[in-house]
Amino acid sequence: MALLWIGLATTAMADDGQCLIKFDTGAVNWRTGNIHVTGKAAPVVGPDGNPVSMPGLAKTHAIRNIIATLKQIRITPDLTVGEYASTNDVILAGIEKTAQDATITRKLYTSAMDVEMEMTANFLGGFLQLVLPDHIRQIPKISDQTPKAGEMRPVAFPIGRAPYSGLVIDARGLDFAPILYPTIVEEQGKEVYSSVFVSREFAVQHGVVTYSCQMSSALSFDRIGTNPLVLKALRRGKDKTGALVVSLADAKILEKATERHKFLKECRVVIVTDAAILAD
Template sequence: MLHHFRMIIALAVLGCVIGLAAPAAAQVDWDKGRITAVGIGTSPMKAMSSAQRRAMALRCGTIDARRKLLETVKGVQIDSVTRVEDYMVSSDRVESRINGMLSHSQILGAREMDDGSVEVTVGMNLHGTLAELLMPMEEPGSATNAPVNTAPAQSRQVEPEPLAGEQVASLAPVDPIPAQQPSGEVSGLVVDASGLGARPAMSPRLYDEDGNEVYGARFVSREYAIQQGMAGYAKDAQSALDNPRVGGNPHSIKALRVAGKARTDLVISNEDAAVLRTLAANEDFLEKCRVMIVLD
C-alpha cells in the first residue's frame, strides 16, 4: 500500500509538471520585502480517499506556485544592469542556493476550490538569506572610477552600459554647493521619484548631476542592507514620510531623473547632493539604510 501511495504521488507530481496551463499569479511586494506566488493544483487521478485527493492537489498546487515564484525571482532587479537570473546563469552555486530556497519557501495559505482543486500561496523574503547571496560585496571607501554619465538620454549619444558589478561611480570629493541645512538631527532620507518612471531594485543608487555616486552599496553597512534592504519603496510621499524606516525627522529631496539601463538609479541635484554628503558625514542614517523612495 505504501509503495502504491508513493507511485500515486509521483504521478501527481508529473501531472503538475505537464499540466501548467494556469496563468501566472506572482508579485514582488517591495514595501514589505516579500515575493509571493499562487498556484493551482488538482489530483491527476482518482484518489482512494478525499484526504488523499486533497493531499495530491495540495502538492501539485505547491509545485505550481513555486515554479511561478522562481520565474518571478529571476526577474528581480539587483541593480541597474543585473537581474537575479543573470547571477543564476553565471554561477552554479547561486543557482543551487536559490533553488534550495525556493524548494523550502513558506506556504502562506491553501484553500480548496469548489471543483476540488487547491489554491496554494507561497512566499519568500527579498531580505535575509536571498539578499546575503545577491547583494554586491562593496565596502565603504572602495576603489573609485570616473563619474557615470547621467545626462538625459535625449541630450546625449547612447553609450554602452557598464558590465554587471562594474564600479562606475566616483567617491572623489566634490566642491560643496551652499544649501540650506535641515533642522534637527536627521533620522532618514525620503527621495521622491514619482512621475519619473523609476523602478525598484535591491541595490539602487543615487547620483548627483555630475555622475558622482551619493548613495549605493559602498555607503551602507552590509548587515543592515541584508536584513532590511538598501531602500524601502512607497507609492506616495506621505506613506514614505510616515514609514518607521526613516524615523521621525527624515530629510526629503526630489529626484530629477532616472539613470541606468533598468531605470533603478536616480539623479538628484548637485545642491541636494551637497547637503546629503554633509549630513551623512555626521550621521549614520545612510549607513543604516534608512532610505525610502517614492515611485509611481
C-alpha cells in the first residue's frame, strides 16, 4: 500500500534522557511536557463512488486522544488529572482547550485514502495553572542586591565551594513514575522540596520539576545550571504522597546551602528516574 507523508516537522524522541510514558491513547514526554498522539480516519464514499479522505475526522480523533491522555497524567501518585477534573467544569474546559491548541506535526495518506494524523500538545503553562494544587502560591522575589547599611549580610559560601545552581534527585531503581507534583522529604519526614519552597509562577511555566531518564543528560540541562547538587533518593514514602526520601545527611547539605531558596523557588529541580515505561 502506497504511503504519502505530508509535513515533516516532527518532534524527536531520541534516546537523550527524555522520559516517555506511553498510554493506549498517546505518549507523555516528561522531559519537554509534550503530549504526542495519533488520529486516524477511514475514507467515505463520495457522490461519484470514489473514496474521499477525511482529515477532519482524523484530527477530531487525535484531539480526543489528547484529552484522554491528559486525563491519565498523575498529579500525585493517587490522583489523576481526570479524577481531579471530574467535578470541575473549568478544568475540563481547560483540558479541551489544551487539546484544541495542539499542533499537527505530520499527516499520512494511504493509496486507499485512509488518513493518519500526528499531533502534539504541551501541558506547561495554562494546563498546569488549572491542575496544580492551590497551595502552590506566588513567593515574593528574592533580592540579590547588596544589603544596605545596618542590614545583615548574606552568609558567605564556604571557602572552595561554588554556589549550587540547582538540585538533581537520583530516583533510579525506585520504580518512581513521573507525576506533576512530586515531593521530597528526609528520613524523618521533614519536607525538603514541596509547595512551601515553590513559586507558582515558575511551577506553571516550567513544571514543579522536570524529568530525565539518563543522569548524563540531566546534568546538561540548562534548568539546573552548571553546578547542581546531586542527591540520591533512598526510597519512596509509604503514604499516599509517595514522596522521595533522601538521607538526613544529604538533607543537611541542602539545608546549609543558603542559595537553595532561590533555585528551589524557581523549580530548578530535575528528577532522574528509570527508562521510559508503558503505563498501566
